[in-house]
Amino acid sequence: MQSYALTVDKFLDHAAKWAGEREVVTGDAGRTAGRIGYAGLRERSNRLSGALAALDLRFGDRIGTLAWNTQHHLEIYYASMGAGLVCHTLNPRLTPAHLAAMVTEAEDRVLAVAVSLTPLLAELLPLCPVVEHVILLDADAPGEGFVPRPGVQVWTHEALLATRGAPVAWGRFDEQSPAGLCYTSGTTGRPKGVLYTHRSNYLHTVRALQADALAYRASDCILVAVPMFHANGWGLPFAAPAVGAKLVLPGRQTDGASLTRLIRDEGVTVAVGVQTVWLGVLEHLDKVGGELPSLERIVIGGSSCPDSLIRRMEQRLGARVQTSWGMTELSPLGTVAPLDVEPAETRASGRTPLGLDLKLTDPQGVTLPEQRGVVGHLWVKGHSTVERYFKAEADALDAEGYFDTGDLASIDADGNLTLSGRSKDLIKSGGEWINPAEIEDIVGRDPAVGLVAVIGREDEKWGERPVLVVEARQGQRLEAQSLIGALRGKVADWWLPDEVVQIGAMPLAATGKIDRNRLRADYLAGKLATEGVNL
């Protein structure tokens, strides 16, 4: 059979040829800031590859991006990957020190930065001696007062394209070549880089396009509210052109008003992002009224979403909510709920399409004899799963080739995965395990509770004991007795937290998840006791 390298430039080539007029729309605070057909996008991205070559970048070199979901960012994706460079997406919500560590480890020779982020860039650049070029995205001029450090050349995206752009032949390299680099959030440890290959991205894309998976179609108009710096933007920058779907990139703002406007103006049929974003849309509609008639489906992922919230979203937004689970190390899709499964089952994160296998083990990594209906440690193996972290000295796999997700999960008789916490968050009390996620799930159902976390504190007698930390919803009063009372009979008595602390604001990591490391550190330092209220 024909040799045919699985490289990501083929996605945009396909779209340019078969859906050349289908648009990629960029939003800015809900207004349309730009639109271009796939044929035009391909032509620009390809010439941008030529411009990058003119900057003397060589095969495998990394380009860091600090950018929002925009056409320019997408052009950097394809211009770099198509030419054999590595697109290293960075999260602009991290601190300059964190970012500098990543840029330095990755040896990013170029940083492509949204103009709106030049204040961050001004802080970051002095910490990154490896950077030689800066490309400013989304506008023609840097923010006021920006002065690059000596030795760094600054271009605007458009000027670089206009002065150095030249067509090049894309993709003439091995499909195992690196294409993208993304660091894990690092909420539970040092951030680690995952180096995606062309092959892993290509296979991830066709896996996700299956009718029983994300099932995007040419007729869809897809709103990507998940940042393009989170694990390949959940694969949308690849999947949308691969089927020739219209793509709506909202820019920086993902508030309810902005997204509502874009959904209406562009006729969005599928909206993809974390549940909090869609809650924002919901609250906006509740406030101002109105409907979203074009919207057919919302894809959510990450943490498990309560049934009641899914029902509320489906009823108010008039769209089916499709749950999924993934992680940076999985490119990111792990499991997804098929569209023809009854909504009654939505609480789970769906099934694993072909290309990723799952197994449940005990804490020591020994495969559980029973793989259905029990909670175990989740390990995975597949064509788009990390084998070794970037610049790590050893593989991250067990003897059977499986990767430890760090998640606790169960699988039902139909193969549906339900996540139930992180293994690192488990609390060992008297030699037995307490799962904070189960306690948090029950406490979180109290309408007066905003955010909730259970952490372990050292205990002389038991080893560890659970502490319940809660943040009240605005205007609500919490009482320890009622919170603990709700747990009685639902968890074992020895699981009941010994201590309940109410704090004003739960510490959050850059990804929006609760920062448990910080919470444990604050507890140890006595900060929770002084700043919080022992209920």
Add this chain to the structure above:
Amino acid sequence: MQSYALTVDKFLDHAAKWAGEREVVTGDAGRTAGRIGYAGLRERSNRLSGALAALDLRFGDRIGTLAWNTQHHLEIYYASMGAGLVCHTLNPRLTPAHLAAMVTEAEDRVLAVAVSLTPLLAELLPLCPVVEHVILLDADAPGEGFVPRPGVQVWTHEALLATRGAPVAWGRFDEQSPAGLCYTSGTTGRPKGVLYTHRSNYLHTVRALQADALAYRASDCILVAVPMFHANGWGLPFAAPAVGAKLVLPGRQTDGASLTRLIRDEGVTVAVGVQTVWLGVLEHLDKVGGELPSLERIVIGGSSCPDSLIRRMEQRLGARVQTSWGMTELSPLGTVAPLDVEPAETRASGRTPLGLDLKLTDPQGVTLPEQRGVVGHLWVKGHSTVERYFKAEADALDAEGYFDTGDLASIDADGNLTLSGRSKDLIKSGGEWINPAEIEDIVGRDPAVGLVAVIGREDEKWGERPVLVVEARQGQRLEAQSLIGALRGKVADWWLPDEVVQIGAMPLAATGKIDRNRLRADYLAGKLATEGVNL
């Protein structure tokens, strides 16, 4: 990222683990002859691999099959491919001489043969000195009077499994290893072998599973009426386990009564096969009455199907008809009509999902400047397209890596492909081309016409001139004047056939297509003039 070989055994592994109870049902004249879950099928197929190894078969050896769509045939598929052997499917409707040529060229050391085909086997075996073992499928004893030639060991499938079966580790080889071998029909030349690889079959499968392509789901029950000896059974033996869909294999009989019964008894949702098979179902229902409430979709392929027939099928069967185009050299899927495209457009064969590119050229292979709205010679390039025929000495590709399909086609503005004949059938008259397919299309609309073919005869003045050959529908009378009259104004005057011959029965090849080689030879030999009627 993890190394993960794209081998076809992963399809059945996936089904066994995630849809282990989902069934593969085998029919026999419409009655259910057997059923097994994917877990059981995987276990049996895997042990059968061990049995094949016990026959001293070595990596890459070929196993020929002369078999219908049954569980045993499917077990031979996975047992051979999973162990690194090559499953060589043979068409039982070919002559023993044709089959012997293929078996000999392929060096099939084993033949796996349906018990109902032992008469054919008895003729074939003496012509095939390479064959060492025969495995009889679907029943426990060979047909009466069957005596193998000396040196051939005969097993029944069940006895081989019972006495030699042993679990083996599947798939521990390079994904570029050969998995299957299938010869083209040879209606327009010598049959040529296409050697599929594990990688090409894997990628073909995920390409076909896309929501905009064949979109099979775990909840589907798929009836495979296309023979498993035709180009991987259109990929169904891979695609169904890859999503965990229920599979219905009808056995030898694909008449209307048998298929109707299976569709009802097993709750078939998707039925796949050539249009003539579904016409049989339609006619059966018209005769005996009744509906097929479970049926949602019919996938047809091969030759282009008239709109009126599609409408009739959709109305009578209550199912959506999905058109497609493919060929043995393409594994076989080329294009397919997305399910959400309005039925008004069904006449075309759909679009090309990611993984196969198309181009139109002139007769010399020069790419046409305009690729839309004009008829050209169709060339293709992709991950599951032939590069070089089995044992051929040169690649079958042009300088750009494209394969000549031999088809004439046009592509509309939305990327929909419409086939319009074979380039080899073109008639060159006065230095210009006449396309028989266009004439046949118009003549075929006459309700009195059964089958129609236009062939070229040599002509001193013009080089070639068209001859119209027609077979009337039962009880119908044909008249040359009205047939030619229907063409006037629709094709150029110099396209009008000079001669109209009516014959009693159109010669058909083993695939069911009109045998144009035979027709041309018969014309040359004067047979058409003597056996037919010059209208």
